[in-house]
Amino acid sequence: MSEERRSKMYMPPLPILQPIVPLGVRINKGKRTGVPVPLRFRISALGLASLRGARGYRAAQCTELAKPLILQDLPPPPLQPHQVRVGVQYCGLNFADILACQGLYQDRHTPPFTPGMEFSGTVMETGENVSAVKEGYRVIGVTGTKAMAAECVVDEKMLWQIPDSVSHEDAAVLPxxxxxxxxxxxxxxxxxxxxxxxxxxxxxxxxxxxxxxxxxxxxxxxxxxxxxxxxxxxxxxxxxxxxxxxxxxxxxxxxxxxxxxxxxxxxxxxxxxxxxxxxxxxxxxxxxxxxxxxxxxxxxxxxxxxxxxxxxxxxxxxxxRYQQEDFPLFSTAISSVLQYCQEGKIHPHIGAVFKLEEVNEAFNHVLQRESTGKVIISMK
Known part of the structure; x- marks a missing residue:
């Protein structure tokens, strides 16, 4: 790709995520030198999570509007009684996600935030008051942000169970x-x-x-x-x-x-x-x-x-707006298309699948009008 074309792209290729560096070890051109470093050496979010005994998960984050997204490792947030933690398989990419990362969407988000409004995945954990889904359920979900990550925490009412005959890929297109x-x-x-x-x-x-x-x-x-x-x-x-x-x-x-x-x-x-x-x-x-x-x-x-x-x-x-003003109708819409998909009446068209590491390329693919059908982001 020419430098001229690359300069016109909204987002350059995603930078490689830096490895986690233990305290007391200096990295020099990819090699550990064993030279001590000051204790003020910056630790990643995942490093902090590890020190606290918690695991972390990958997420694409908008840290500055109209700039490339970056991959970060985040500590998992605690669950509220009515919330569900889902291991995301696929996140649907919508033009609204791109607008949000440019600061142009009607619902404004302040960086840093993780974009992504819809996803398919598997329930990992449920809050104490959750009754609609259980661990291991295959689900699709809707959320204002947060879905472009390996994990997503949402209210249980924003999840719908995926029928056995519908794949995670097709399900991610539906909401x-x-x-x-x-x-x-x-x-x-x-x-x-x-x-x-x-x-x-x-x-x-x-x-x-x-x-x-x-x-x-x-x-x-x-x-x-x-x-x-x-x-x-x-x-x-x-x-x-x-x-x-x-x-x-x-x-x-x-x-x-x-x-x-x-x-x-x-x-x-x-x-x-x-x-x-x-x-x-x-x-x-x-x-x-x-x-x-x-x-x-x-x-x-x-x-x-x-x-x-x-x-x-x-x-x-x-x-x-239906989600806010008439949630029963909004839920009926999603339940209906899930049923149509289960019955084989509809067949979602997936135009392209990108890995999470390729999220900036996925944004460019949509912005340059190269896409047809739905573009989805894979967490695999």
């Missing part, structure tokens, strides 16, 4: 992408069998989840829109009836032609800018458009006359 997709289609758009759905950013994690659910669970017809031909082709292989490359030509005219002039009943829009306007114009009479994000970076304004002329409904979906 955010499929949970959001279920809420967008079922709760907000109230999609009906036989209706036609337009989904933008159709090759992304949530876009493919919407295609999967709409086509295979809700029995709807799906038109996927994406920014390249390969991404459109992927969307079609995952269940879309048609793919439209909105980087060339008119999305509005393509949708009109594909629907015989009728247009679509529902649009799930995640790009913003001109793509949002084209999706709005592609709605049929009494159509519904659900705003899911602004991947293109431009937040659009809604022309109210378009809502009026076709009796169109415009709404948003934000998975995290």
């Amino acid at each position: 955010i992408a499929y949970g959001t997709a279920w809420l967008a289609l079922c709760r907000r758009a109230r999609l009906q069998p036989g209706e036609t759905v337009l989904v933008t950013a159709g090759a992304g994690a949530t876009g493919l989840a919407i295609i999967d659910l709409a086509a295979n669970v809700f029995q709807a017809k799906v038109i996927a829109a994406a920014g390249s031909d390969p991404k459109c082709e992927l969307a079609v292989t995952r269940g879309a009836s048609h793919g439209v490359n909105y980087s060339r030509g008119s999305l509005r005219e393509e949708v009109k032609a594909l629907t015989g002039g009728r247009r679509v009943d529902v649009a799930i829009e995640a790009v913003g800018g001109d793509v949002f306007k084209a999706a709005l114009q592609s709605l049929a009479w009494e159509g519904r458009i659900v705003v899911m994000g602004f991947a293109g970076g431009k937040i659009p304004s809604i022309p109210a006359n378009l809502l009026l002329l076709k009796n169109v409904s415009a709404m948003g979906v934000y998975c995290g």
Whole structure:
């Protein structure tokens, strides 16, 4: 890789974690010299944990906003009565994680913190008041941060048991992408069998989840829109009836032609800018458009006359707010997609798997728009 390209990357390769150095030993070019060192020599968090008789665990930490993450060894926090300690197998990488590490996410976090909002893993330990899960249970979990680590402590209500037929890899994809997709289609758009759905950013994690659910669970017809031909082709292989490359030509005219002039009943829009306007114009009479994000970076304004002329409904979906305001519905969304996965109705698409040591490369992979489907981080 050229130095010019490397300089443009958001995060350079992850620095190698330094070994733990015992007191009284100096390291010189990788060799122990036996020369005494002052007692003020800095000890890592894991070293301190070891001195206290506690074990440590690896975590990717944001120690400074808009800088590379670093691997650190952290002492395990004590469990509260209602909490569960989970050995994380995989952490789903969301664009919100990247925004949080840049200081640009709506929920601000002060460094140092460990990013990661969703995970799959195995229960290691439970608090004294925990009854929903037991040690050894395979679970998925949702948390604001902390999941990009070998261990994660969460409230028991934020865990859902993984069915035996579902792998840890597939399960790690479900909470955010499929949970959001279920809420967008079922709760907000109230999609009906036989209706036609337009989904933008159709090759992304949530876009493919919407295609999967709409086509295979809700029995709807799906038109996927994406920014390249390969991404459109992927969307079609995952269940879309048609793919439209909105980087060339008119999305509005393509949708009109594909629907015989009728247009679509529902649009799930995640790009913003001109793509949002084209999706709005592609709605049929009494159509519904659900705003899911602004991947293109431009937040659009809604022309109210378009809502009026076709009796169109415009709404948003934000998975995290349901977690706060209507937790039973949020939990139903995740339980539902777990059941669909168990029944073989849906098939999550994993675009790439990175090791925890490669977390900065994973961030770059997403930022450079190289990813399709879900990117997950492995703790193995």
